[in-house]
Amino acid sequence: MTLLTVCGLTITGMLVANSKSWISSLPSFLFETTIFLVISTGAMFAYLYRIKKPDFFVQLYLLFMVVKFFLYGTYTYFMIIKDKIGATLNVTFFIMLYFILTGLEVIFLYRKTSSKTDG
Numbered sequence: 001m002t003l004l005t006v007c008g009l010t011i012t013g014m015l016v017a018n019s020k021s022w023i024s025s026l027p028s029f030l031f032e033t034t035i036f037l038v039i040s041t042g043a044m045f046a047y048l049y050r051i052k053k054p055d056f057f058v059q060l061y062l063l064f065m066v067v068k069f070f071l072y073g074t075y076t077y078f079m080i081i082k083d084k085i086g087a088t089l090n091v092t093f094f095i096m097l098y099f100i101l102t103g104l105e106v107i108f109l110y111r112k113t114s115s116k117t118d119g
Contacts, residue, residue, distance in 0.1 A: 027093040
């Protein structure tokens with residue numbers, strides 16, 4: 001799946017959920033959050049996927065986790081400051097999308113690393 005596909009599916013899913021009244025309203029940072037998370041997770045995944053040295057992979061993965069923690073914390077802070085009324089919906093959407101993308105990242109990276117070590 002490409003980054004554009006993930007962005008499109010996420011935004012379409014949220015728009016459909018809103019039109020079917022599954023959710024009361026859309027997050028005010030729907031597009032910004034989706035684009036930011038998909039691009040940052042995709043870029044980190046693409047870089048990690050190309051690593052040839054297994055020893056360097058673990059160190060780089062941990063470095064990326066620290067960088068993601070600070071970047072995402074800063075983004076969430078500014079998102080809350082900009083829209084205090086919709087902060088709960090925005091942060092909930094951010095966390096849900098973060099867990100989905102991180103889960104996909106871990107699954108695909110695990111497949112790659114386990115296939116290298118198995119043979």
